[in-house]
Structure formats: structure tokens, C-alpha cells
Amino acid sequence: MxxxxxxxxxxxxxxxHHPFGKPDLLPDEEYVWRCKFVHRILDALGTPVQQPTVxxxxxxxxx
Amino acid sequence: MMPGDFSLDVNDFxxxxxxxxxxxxxxxxxxxxxxxxxLAAIAEPQIVSNIEVHLAHPGxxxxxxxVLDAVESMVKLSGRSTxxxxxxxxxxxxxxGRNHRLQGLALLVSxxxxxxxxxxxxxxxSIVDMSGPAAPYCAFSDTAxxxxxxxxxxxxxxxxxxxxxxxxxxxxxVYLAQATAALAPETWQTYALTPTEPELPRVVFxxxxxxxxxxxxxxxxxxxxxxxxxxxxHPNEMLDGALVNGNYRQPGRAITYAHSxxxxxxxxxxxxxxxxxxxxxxxxxxxxxxxxxxxxxxxMMARVARLCGADVAIITADVGGTGGNNxxxxxxxxxxxxHMGIRTVAIMQESGNPxxxxxxxxxxxxxxxxLVSVGGIGWRIPAAPAVERVIGGETVRPNxxxxxxDASGPLDVGCWYxxxxxxxxxxxxxxxx
Amino acid sequence: xxxxxRVVHFINAFYGGMGxxxxxxxxxxxxxxxxxxxxxxAQRLGDQAEIVATIICGDGYFSAYEDEVADWVMxxxxxxxxxxxxxxxxxxxxxxxxxxxxxxLEAERAGxxxxxxxxxxxxxxxxxxxxxxxxxxxxxxxxxxxxxIERIAALALKRGRSEAIGTAAAEGFLPRAxxxxxxxxxxxxxxxxxxxxxxxxxxxxxxxxxxxxxEVIPPPSPLPDLSTTLCAIVTESGLVRTGNxxxxxxxxxxxxxxxxxxxxxxxxxxEWDAVHGGFDNTAALQDPNxxxxxxxxxxxxxxxxxxxxxxxxxxxxxxxxxxNAMKRIGAEIAAVLQQRGVGAVIVPAT
Numbered sequence: 001m002x003x004x005x006x007x008x009x010x011x012x013x014x015x016x017h018h019p020f021g022k023p024d025l026l027p028d029e030e031y032v033w034r035c036k037f038v039h040r041i042l043d044a045l046g047t048p049v050q051q052p053t054v055x056x057x058x059x060x061x062x063x
Numbered sequence: 064m065m066p067g068d069f070s071l072d073v074n075d076f077x078x079x080x081x082x083x084x085x086x087x088x089x090x091x092x093x094x095x096x097x098x099x100x101x102l103a104a105i106a107e108p109q110i111v112s113n114i115e116v117h118l119a120h121p122g123x124x125x126x127x128x129x130v131l132d133a134v135e136s137m138v139k140l141s142g143r144s145t146x147x148x149x150x151x152x153x154x155x156x157x158x159x160g161r162n163h164r165l166q167g168l169a170l171l172v173s174x175x176x177x178x179x180x181x182x183x184x185x186x187x188x189s190i191v192d193m194s195g196p197a198a199p200y201c202a203f204s205d206t207a208x209x210x211x212x213x214x215x216x217x218x219x220x221x222x223x224x225x226x227x228x229x230x231x232x233x234x235x236x237v238y239l240a241q242a243t244a245a246l247a248p249e250t251w252q253t254y255a256l257t258p259t260e261p262e263l264p265r266v267v268f269x270x271x272x273x274x275x276x277x278x279x280x281x282x283x284x285x286x287x288x289x290x291x292x293x294x295x296x297h298p299n300e301m302l303d304g305a306l307v308n309g310n311y312r313q314p315g316r317a318i319t320y321a322h323s324x325x326x327x328x329x330x331x332x333x334x335x336x337x338x339x340x341x342x343x344x345x346x347x348x349x350x351x352x353x354x355x356x357x358x359x360x361x362x363m364m365a366r367v368a369r370l371c372g373a374d375v376a377i378i379t380a381d382v383g384g385t386g387g388n389n390x391x392x393x394x395x396x397x398x399x400x401x402h403m404g405i406r407t408v409a410i411m412q413e414s415g416n417p418x419x420x421x422x423x424x425x426x427x428x429x430x431x432x433x434l435v436s437v438g439g440i441g442w443r444i445p446a447a448p449a450v451e452r453v454i455g456g457e458t459v460r461p462n463x464x465x466x467x468x469d470a471s472g473p474l475d476v477g478c479w480y481x482x483x484x485x486x487x488x489x490x491x492x493x494x495x496x
Numbered sequence: 497x498x499x500x501x502r503v504v505h506f507i508n509a510f511y512g513g514m515g516x517x518x519x520x521x522x523x524x525x526x527x528x529x530x531x532x533x534x535x536x537x538a539q540r541l542g543d544q545a546e547i548v549a550t551i552i553c554g555d556g557y558f559s560a561y562e563d564e565v566a567d568w569v570m571x572x573x574x575x576x577x578x579x580x581x582x583x584x585x586x587x588x589x590x591x592x593x594x595x596x597x598x599x600x601l602e603a604e605r606a607g608x609x610x611x612x613x614x615x616x617x618x619x620x621x622x623x624x625x626x627x628x629x630x631x632x633x634x635x636x637x638x639x640x641x642x643x644x645i646e647r648i649a650a651l652a653l654k655r656g657r658s659e660a661i662g663t664a665a666a667e668g669f670l671p672r673a674x675x676x677x678x679x680x681x682x683x684x685x686x687x688x689x690x691x692x693x694x695x696x697x698x699x700x701x702x703x704x705x706x707x708x709x710x711e712v713i714p715p716p717s718p719l720p721d722l723s724t725t726l727c728a729i730v731t732e733s734g735l736v737r738t739g740n741x742x743x744x745x746x747x748x749x750x751x752x753x754x755x756x757x758x759x760x761x762x763x764x765x766x767e768w769d770a771v772h773g774g775f776d777n778t779a780a781l782q783d784p785n786x787x788x789x790x791x792x793x794x795x796x797x798x799x800x801x802x803x804x805x806x807x808x809x810x811x812x813x814x815x816x817x818x819x820n821a822m823k824r825i826g827a828e829i830a831a832v833l834q835q836r837g838v839g840a841v842i843v844p845a846t
Contacts, residue, residue, distance in 0.1 A: 009715070021786025041842055330689055407692075410685075492684075
């Protein structure tokens with residue numbers, strides 16, 4: 001949807017009812033994941049793009 | 064003539080006048096019709112109890128109502144197969160040989176179905192005026208018309224009656240043209256896709272057919288197109304009537320006559336070898352039932368077009384009409400062709416209200432960047448005055464929800480027959496205003 | 497000789513000669529006769545029409561008090577009963593375009609024909625064309641004043657006299673979401689093949705139907721130094737202060753709200769409601785940071801990875817929002833962010 005509307009920098013995160021959340025994780029783990037997500041946002045803001053571009057957040061399984 | 068060729072000679076006999084007489088014959092532009100012989104040739108006594116035969120000419124104060132279809136009168140005198148292949152014996156590939164055609168004549172079928180219908184698959188009122196302010200905007204106001212008003216036999220179902228009507232109209236179309244069988248033609252033309260200069264763009268005409276079920280269907284070589292996967296037709300197969308209309312839903316749109324006299328086939332043939340190479344016709348059915356199938360339809364049309372080497376596709380649906388969720392299939396076809404490297408132009412009507420202030424395209428893809436408009440269907444065709452003679456019934460119901468009104472009285476309606484096809488011919492369009 | 501039409505003209509404070517950005521807060525006011533570009537407009541109208549009054553308002557003031565200003569203007573228009581209301585031209589100035597559009601819409605609804613002018617990329621054009629307003633197409637800047645005034649005047653006279661209006665192309669206004677069926681003079685098949693050949697040869701062609709879809713927005717260049725950038729959070733998730741004080745609806749929103757996040761390190765559950773009707777709000781209520789990641793963003797702020805977070809959170813509800821309403825909301829919020837010097841926006845979307 002976001003690419004169709006023309007948003008140029010799109011960071012793909014969690015499900016739509018909690019884009020910045022991973023309720024399956026423990027709260028501490030979830031917070032760490034969310035921090036990774038916002039770091040990805042910084043990457044996106046600093047990257048030149050020509051058209052709507054999706055940036056994915058790499059999910060690392062925390063031990 | 065080689066076996067398997069697709070070269071068609073069409074010999075035309077101009078019709079200016081129709082009369083009833085003691086013998087069916089053609090002379091100097093007049094077709095005399097022996098009523099009893101015609102009825103004997105087309106009878107379907109188990110299905111159609113009574114057929115009235117009426118004649119109507121352009122300029123008469125005459126209105127034809129409950130029109131279901133109009134058919135070209137033609138007959139194949141030599142060559143493979145028949146006209147309207149699949150309806151007269153085996154479905155042998157048509158598009159070759161020699162036809163005689165009555166030019167300027169249309170065979171109209173007018174009838175009401177015996178069983179009640181409801182919802183999407185119901186026949187809609189369709190009206191032709193032979194004169195007056197609405198005539199320029201409906202089809203067959205400019206042809207000499209033989210109108211068959213058919214009444215169902217007792218206990219006949221809608222499906223049986225529909226099948227009977229197809230047989231009746233096609234037999235009548237052939238019978239009338241047969242009056243010229245022994246005559247030398249006035250004019251003739253050979254249709255063949257001759258070799259062209261290699262640098263001319265290869266153009267396909269992509270046509271999305273109407274297929275939803277009984278009352279809203281199209282026949283290809285005698286079989287309805289419910290399960291049709293996109294396929295290739297030689298334009299001569301179109302000229303020979305390979306597509307027969309069984310769609311009574313939308314008075315503005317599909318007509319057997321409009322398939323065999325397709326404006327797109329005629330234009331592309333006219334320019335074949337001049338500035339284009341006419342590659343062929345890709346047909347498929349619209350009104351696919353799910354989003355997956357609609358997208359799939361687009362890709363399946365595009366792959367056939369690509370496989371026959373198309374550089375360019377000109378796309379229509381329902382003879383220039385689109386609307387409802389059928390627009391999605393249409394747009395998916397445009398999108399898929401573009402993604403397969405084919406440049407597209409699409410001809411479509413615009414929806415919306417009479418003053419044009421509502422959105423006129425219900426679905427769109429960014430790839431649909433070259434569109435030809437035939438105007439807004441909401442645009443009001445001028446009201447028609449009362450007429451002296453009505454063929455086909457005493458009352459009309461312009462909308463299914465309306466009460467019946469007097470067929471001979473003044474009419475301010477939106478159900479003029481073949482209106483979209485007519486707009487394509489007369490060049491209506493729409494602009495931002 | 498036809499009677500001279502009465503015209504009321506609306507301009508912003510800048511064009512009223514009151515100054516630059518500092519004059520943007522000028523409250524709405526009215527004066528007799530012409531001001532600013534109204535002089536050129538009056539010349540073009542000649543003796544066919546008279547500008548009886550000019551209404552002036554600062555862009556910032558209009559933006560902050562839009563409804564009140566609209567009411568104020570309508571009261572004056574109802575008293576003056578002009579034959580035509582003219583606004584602008586706004587060229588590419590966004591806030592000015594929005595105010596011209598709003599006032600023209602109000603005038604039309606009160607039965608007063610209205611004409612304005614702006615550049616096709618003015619956010620006001622995008623938004624108000626869908627309302628069928630007559631917006632003359634202008635250049636991006638006042639370099640095009642003369643041509644803009646000429647077309648506005650011509651169109652205003654026709655509208656004032658209820659004369660037939662030509663096509664958008666002929667009269668020079670932007671497509672206004674109205675289509676007129678007209679004869680083209682050539683069969684569709686011919687036009688289709690002509691267009692196809694042009695397209696195939698990569699020659700310019702004009703589609704007969706142009707769908708207003710989402711405009712292509714050229715991506716801004718990446719920010720060179722985020723550590724000095726002021727960042728704002730704008731969300732359509734419908735996250736509001738408990739009790740929904742601004743009454744954001746759960747669907748079909750037509751307005752937005754701003755909530756202070758000054759001094760907050762994270763969003764505290766219980767202090768926020770989620771009113772977006774398009775998704776299950778449970779996870780968001782348990783921890784609002786799942787929808788607006790304030791905790792993680794404050795982290796970035798502390799680390800110096802971003803300059804600063806704006807102290808306000810901007811919120812609307814994206815559920816079943818009309819395209820036009822969302823365009824307006826976006827334009828209004830963008831105008832505020834621009835004012836505040838925001839360089840980057842994070843848009844949590846559901």
C-alpha cells in the first residue's frame with residue numbers, strides 16, 4: 001500500500017496492529033528489537049532513493 | 064486457394080429498401096422478402112411459437128423495443144466452414160472462401176423471456192429509434208432492419224428459449240443473404256494479412272468478452288466462453304461471425320453485428336501494410352470471479368499477445384465498454400501487456416453521472432497511460448418524441464425497477480441499443496471541463 | 497450594456513503588502529476596493545466588473561483558525577453579495593493555496609461563483625480540484641502574474657454572468673473532476689491507432705483520460721547529518737491522549753491533533769488510547785510504544801544519533817480516510833513542520 005501511495009522510504013516492521021512491536025518477545029527483547037528498527041529508520045533517511053523503496057528490519061533471534 | 068489459408072472475399076450487395084413480396088429476391092438495392100418462406104426456413108416450433116416479421120427503415124417514425132441482438136446478413140458460398148461457424152454443423156475454422164453480404168441491412172431479434180429473472184443476469188430494455196433526436200445515438204437507426212419478434216412456446220425455459228433465439232436469428236441472417244447467391248456482386252473486397260514491410264509495428268487487437276452466464280454471455284464457434292482461456296483469432300474469423308452475442312444485460316454494448324463489423328478490425332485492416340502490421344485478434348473473457356483470476360486473466364491475455372509477436376495492443380472490452388468490476392480485468396490486461404513489453408492503448412467508456420462530476424473510472428492502473436474515451440455513459444442522450452409505430456411490444460421498462468411505460472410515447476431514457484458502439488463510430492469522447 | 501459585476505477579492509498578507517513571514521499572523525480583515533494584485537485584476541476586468549472589497553489574511557493565521565476565518569469571510573460575503581468571488585492567485589505557495597481553495601469552496605456552497613488560480617503542484621490544487629472548483633493553472637511563481645490574472649478575469653466574468661464555460665484546456669483551468677462528453681470528430685478506432693503509433697514511436701501523445709492517482713513525489717535527498725536534524729513523529733494510528741480529547745473518529749477522519757511529548761522518555765500505558773477502527777488496538781494499549789516508538793527514538797536522541805525530537809506528536813486516524821481529506825491533513829501538518837524547521841519525519845503506519 002505504501003509503495004502504491006508513493007511513500008519513498010518505507011521501513012517494514014511488525015504487523016499492522018503493532019508496527020513497532022513484537023508482543024511474542026519478552027519486553028526487554030522487544031525493546032531491543034524496536035531499537036534495531038529505529039536504527040534501520042536512520043539508515044533509510046540516510047540512503048539516496050529514486051522511487052518508493054522498502055527497507056527491511058533484520059530480525060535476529062536473541063538467545 | 065490452399066488448405067488452411069485465411070483469405071476471405073466479401074462480396075457486398077447494398078440494401079436500400081426492404082419489402083414483403085411473393086418471392087424472396089434482390090434487385091437494384093431492394094430486398095423483397097417472402098414472409099412465409101422466411102418463417103419456414105427459420106422455424107423452431109418447439110421453442111418459438113410465433114415469429115412476427117417486421118421491416119423498418121431509417122427516417123421512419125418507428126421504434127423497436129426489447130431488442131436482444133442484431134446480426135449481419137451474410138452467407139458463405141465457397142470455402143471452408145460457414146458463416147457463424149459452430150452454429151451450422153461442425154465448428155470448422157472460418158475466415159476463408161467467399162461470402163455474400165447484404166450491406167446496410169441488420170437482422171434484429173426482439174423478444175421477452177418466459178421465466179422471471181432477477182439480479183445481474185437479467186435482460187435490460189433496449190430500444191432503437193429509426194428517427195428523431197435519439198436516433199443518431201443508437202445503433203441500427205441507419206440500417207434497413209428486418210425485425211423478428213419472437214414469442215416463446217409454452218413451458219419453454221429461458222435457457223431453451225435463448226438457444227432457440229440464436230438459431231432463429233442466424234438462420235434468418237443466412238436465408239436473406241442467400242437471395243444473392245446466383246448474383247454477381249456490386250462491390251467486393253479481399254481480406255488477407257499479406258506480408259508487410261518488416262519495420263511496421265505489429266499490432267494486436269485485444270478484446271475482452273462479456274461472459275457471466277445466461278443472458279450475459281458470448282459464444283465462440285458455437286460454445287459459450289465461460290471457461291475460455293485467451294486465444295488468438297484471425298481477423299477474418301471475426302468477419303465471419305465466430306463471435307455471437309448472448310449478452311442482454313447492457314443495452315449499450317455487445318452485439319453480434321458489432322463483433323463481425325468490429326470497428327477495430329476494420330480500422331486495423333485498413334491500415335495493414337500502410338503504417339501497421341495487423342497481427343491478429345486476442346480474445347479472452349472478462350468478469351473473472353476473484354481478484355486472483357482477474358490478475359491471472361490479464362497475464363494470460365498478455366502472454367498470448369506476446370507469443371504472437373505483438374509490439375502494440377489496442378484493447379477494448381464489451382465493444383468499447385467497461386464498467387463495474389469488469390474494469391479490473393480490463394486494467395489488469397493493460398498492466399500485464401505493458402509489463403510484457405507491449406505498448407498499449409485502451410478504448411473505454413467513462414462511468415459517472417449526467418453532469419460528469421462523479422469519478423468516471425472505477426479502477427485504474429498506472430500503466431493505463433494511453434486511453435481513448437468514448438464519453439460518459441451518464442451523458443443524457445436527447446429525449447425522443449412519441450412515434451407512430453412500435454415493433455416488439457406495447458410497454459417498456461427502461462430500468463428493471465421502474466413501472467412499465469407506454470412504448471409509443473415520448474421517452475427520456477438511457478437504454479438506447481448499441482449506444483457505446485455507436486459512440487465509437489461517431490467519435491464521441493470526453494474532456495475535462 | 498450589461499451591468500457591471502460585483503467582485504470580492506481575497507489575497508494573503510504578503511500580497512497585501514504587509515510583509516513576509518512575520519506578516520503571516522495577520523488576522524483576517526477587509527477593506528474597500530483593491531489591494532496588491534487586485535489592481536491588475538481590476539484593470540483586466542475593466543468596466544465589466546468592479547472589485548468592491550478585498551479580504552486579506554495572513555497564511556499562518558488562516559492555517560491556525562481556518563474555520564473561524566471561513567465563517568468570518570462568509571458573513572462578509574453574504575452581506576456584500578458579490579457576483580463573483582476571486583481568490584489569489586496563490587501560485588505555488590501551499591498555505592495560500594489551501595486558504596484560497598477553502599474560501600472558494602465555501603463561496604460556491606453559498607451560491608457565489610468563485611475562481612482562483614494556482615500552480616498544478618500547489619497542495620491546494622490537489623485537494624480542491626476534487627471539489628470541482630475552478631482553479632486557473634498558473635506558473636509556479638508571480639512571474640506568471642499577468643497571464644494568471646488575465647485568465648482569472650476572463651473566467652470570472654463568464655461565471656459571474658452564468659455564461660457557458662469552455663473546456664479546461666480552452667479556458668486554462670486545472671481539471672476539476674468534471675468530464676464533459678463532446679464530439680471529437682473522428683471515430684474511436686482511428687484515434688486509438690493514432691495514439692498507439694505515437695506511443696510506439698516514443699512521440700508525445702495525450703491520453704484522453706488522465707486518472708488522478710497518487711502523485712509521484714520525487715524523493716528528497718538523504719539527510720547529510722541526522723545528528724543535527726530536528727525529527728518529528730506523525731502517525732495515522734489514532735494514538736490519542738486518554739479520553740480522546742480532540743474527538744478523532746475511528747474512521748473517515750477529517751482532522752488531526754497534536755499532543756505534547758515534551759519530557760517523556762516513553763509513552764506510558766494508561767495515558768494513551770488507540771481509536772483507529774481498522775485494527776485490534778489491544779497490543780497498542782498494552783504498550784503504546786509498539787505503535788509510536790518513543791522509547792527507542794529517545795534512545796537515539798540520547799546517543800546523539802538524531803538531533804532532537806520535536807516536542808509534539810501529530811496524530812490522525814488513517815482508517816477509511818478519503819484521499820482528499822488525507823491530502824489536506826498531510827498538507828496542513830507538513831506546513832506546520834516546515835514552519836518549525838523539521839528536517840525528517842517518521843511516520844508510524846498501521
